[in-house]
Amino acid sequence: MIEFNREQWINGLWKQNPGLVQLLGLCPILAVSTTMVNAVSLGLATVLVMAMANFGVATLRNFIPYEIRIPVFILVIASLVTVVDLLFNAYLHGLYLVLGIFIPLIVTNCIVLARIEAFAAKNNPLASTFDGLAQGIGLVWVLAVLGALRELIGSGTVFGGIDLIFPDASSFKVLGEGYPGFLIAVLPPGAFFALGCLIATYNAINTRASERRHKAAPQMNADAVAEA
16 A cells, blocks of 8 residues: 555655646646745645545545536535635735635646546545645646746746735845846746746756666666676
């Protein structure tokens, strides 16, 4: 069971990362990643919805008729998103106003529905909850890196808007007060450029790791033959 869960985490965080490999949910990924705070906040809201939705569907999967499974899945997701939306409105109202329509749009986020259909509808509640958490956290780290990169290049700061969560906190001017900013980084084209760079980096890391494994394999075989 431990090994299975470990594989789920590896898949969610890296091998099947929803933002870099599956390319799901690109609309919120590109739209809210203008700052790290906005990106991570929406990502954490998505994690919460994914974990609870996976748990709920996995618990009820034997009682849901196959013919109406998609409407039922969407109903479960919509109910949970409504709860998260109201919590943001009540306790993080400033951030709620900034994120706007993108919190309710979690209902239509293909990441959530895809994991329910592919995993939660076929597995037990514990494994399904782990899957939702792993896939969601994989999305969060991509959003965090993308948001930090765009914010740093675009305005020279990190944690811009953190005061919406912690009123006494403030952003860090990493590149100094005189940094003029690079406008395209915080505009929609900048989101595509930044995501493209992340995907290219991800592919380069995997390619180099694969090459190292191929180079090591003959040596391992030779050592095994020598020992025999």
